[in-house]
Amino acid sequence: MNIDFITINEIRIAELQSDTIEINNAQDALELIMNCKYQDTDSVIITAAHVHPVFF
Numbered sequence: 468m469n470i471d472f473i474t475i476n477e478i479r480i481a482e483l484q485s486d487t488i489e490i491n492n493a494q495d496a497l498e499l500i501m502n503c504k505y506q507d508t509d510s511v512i513i514t515a516a517h518v519h520p521v522f523f
Contacts, residue, residue: 468485469483469485470482470484471484472506472508479508479510482511482513483499483511483513483517485517488517488519489517490519496518496522
């Protein structure tokens with residue numbers, strides 16, 4: 468898993484970059500969000516391909 472950081476109009480955004488499913492449960496999602504928050508981001512971008520279908 469790689470997280471790219473983008474700044475647009477002084478808004479810091481984290482974008483998850485991965486070829487695999489990274490979020491399998493609520494704990495995985497929470498850890499990703501808190502990791503990004505710790506790195507002072509305002510938003511997180513993930514795609515459905517990063518989230519296990521049973522998560523929904």
